[in-house]
Amino acid sequence: MKTQTLAIDDLHVRRSGTDILSGVSCSLTTGQVVGVIGPNGAGKSTLLSAVAGQSGFSGTVTWSGSGAGSGYGRRPESADVGYMPQSCKVSAALTVLETVLLGTHERLGWRVSQSDIARATDILAELSLSHLASRCMTTLSGGQQQLVLLAQRLVRQPGLLVLDEATSALDMSHQISVLMLLKRYVVRHNALALMAIHDLNIAMQYADQLVLIHDGRLIHQDAPENVLSVENIRRCYGLDVDLVARPGGRPVIAPLARATA
Amino acid sequence: MSSEIVAFDTRHIAGYRRMAFKRAIAMVTALVVMLWLVILDLSIGPSGMPLSDVIDAVLAGPDGADRATATIIWYLRMPQSLMAVIVGMCLGIAGLQMQTILDNPLASPFTLGFSAAAGFGAALSIMFGAALPLPEYLITPIAAFAMTILACVIVYGMVHALGETPEILVLCGIGVLFLFQSLQSLLQYLASPEILQQIVFWLFGSLLKANWTSVTVTSLVALACLPFILHDTWKLTVLRLGDANAASLGISVGRLRRRSFVLIALLTAAAVSFVGTIGFVGLVAPHVAKALVGEDHRFAIPLSAMVGAVILASASVFGKLISPGGVIPVGIITAVAGIPMLFLVIYARKRRSS
Helix, strand or coil: CCCCEEEEEEEEEEECEEEEEEEEEEEECCCEHHHHHECCCCCCHHHHHHHHHCCEEEEEEEEEEEEEEEEECCCCCCEEEEEEEECCCCCCEEEHHHHHHHHHHCCCCCCCHHHHHHHHHHHHHCCHHHCCCEHHHHHCCCHHHHHHHHHHHCCCCCCCECCCCCCCCHHHHHHHHHHHHHHHHHHHHHCCCEEEEHHHHHHHHCCCCCEEEEEEEEEECCCCCHHCHHHHHHHCCCEEEEEEECEEEEEEEEEECCCCC | HHHHHHHHHHHHHHHHHHHHHHHHHHHHHHHHHHHHHHHHHHHCCCCCCHHHHHHHHHHCCCCCCCCHHHHHHHHHHHHHHHHHHHHHHHHHHHHHHHHHHCEEEEEEEECHHHHHHHHHHHHHHHHHHHCCCCCHHHHHHHHHHHHHHHHHHHHHHHHHHCCCCCCHHHHHHHHHHHHHHHHHHHHHHHHHHHHHHHHHHHHHHHHCCCCEEEEEEHHHHHHHHHHHHHHCCCHHHHHHHCCHHHHHHCHHHHHHHHHHHHHHHHHHHHHHHHHHHCCCCHHHHHHHHHHHHCCHHHHHHHHHHHHHHHHHHHHHHHHHCHHHHHHHHCCHHHHHHHHHHHHHHHHHHHHHHC
């Protein structure tokens, strides 16, 4: 399978006179889960929404040579992008299966085909949500809703998955299973998953690559063990940490105390 | 392993089909009740008529041999019964769409000032229409329709300039509502007692104003809107997941909201222009429909239409039963009967969720 590339070049976003992102450039290839990390307000969500073509920016964003946006504008909407925005609480009287089916609303007819239902139920099974298929969305917990909305993106089988808060409401075991699922997905579909991750230990252990954002700038893009250095964490998070080495694995981050100014 | 997956898939496909079947049953039931109410409505009137005679007269057509019966059924009662069905359908669909695009369970076709605008148009025509070279029975509907469309244009323009969020739409709509309500009050204040009585009668909403012209015009407007409503069915269901979610699934939320808004205006204008403002149908019908079939708009739109028709047809029947001369306007009955119905829906929903 041919490797595809997401190229971000000199991305700027300015809102109400404030620079939210300034000059972010990076290049990411398919087959990996890339974690976007950074403290609150660093510009992670803005970056993800610009990449997904949901908000305006200047600079260029190219997904495999197509769908480039330049100047101050939006990247053309692409069916190949699966974007999951922040805080999507669903209050509609729809079942879980119906909600996942809506992920492919463009191709649904008056009668929903057998293959569409099968595809949706397969994704639910992969996310261990089969038992909820006929439950109403309003009766689910925040974490369960988040998983259903992730399933809704996956059923579209996008080449580029852009996930803002796909795991924020999940317990640790679910966070890990989602990341493992995404790792399988990107390999199987030759896709790229770009996702915001808050838990630095999860990011360290499960992401293939990390992009660290601070104050609207890209600080470091590399393998997790290189990005999550003691210096980088202190600089961006204002936190002193200890990196505890593990035989045969990446180190574990242990917070020590707040960094002194 | 693979056979397990296949078995599992079939179970869910069967479950989904079963759910769709149950919803279809709900729709067929609503259709049967609606048709039964229409026949019942046709059989009730000041001169009375046994059900068998009604069916004979309907089958015999407008040129049936029994002239008196044919006239009563085809020219007096049928336009009213059909108008109840069509207006109920228009208000049911418009109400559901309004609740969806505003993401607000309190919304109805009248939330954004359309009824106030229609009322103002009607009041204006009742006061000054005599000066126009048009038949009297057409002036009021035309004026009410035109004012509703004007209200739509004003709100649309404001929303286009300011942004298409539900909040801006509601605020602009409420502004227009108060504007037209004040203008209508002004006319009522200035009107002579006889004119005032006519205005008030129009505002109550009554099926007595229905005739074949109104049935034809209202049906044509509704039919013209139908392809657009059907085209957006899936998109409106997706919109129920929230703006951000719908946008991320490739829907131009602003455009969808504006398009639906224009359709709501047309359906509402068609519904109220001839028979006046009939409240509560557009608020209650969507809630009943959603409680029965959920929010998949493939089912919710047609059922909302049929429930709207059922409410209005039963109000018409009830109105004729309690006052055989048909003097109590149906708009008053729907409002009184609609409140317990709304409470019932809220109660049922609360019980189901707890």
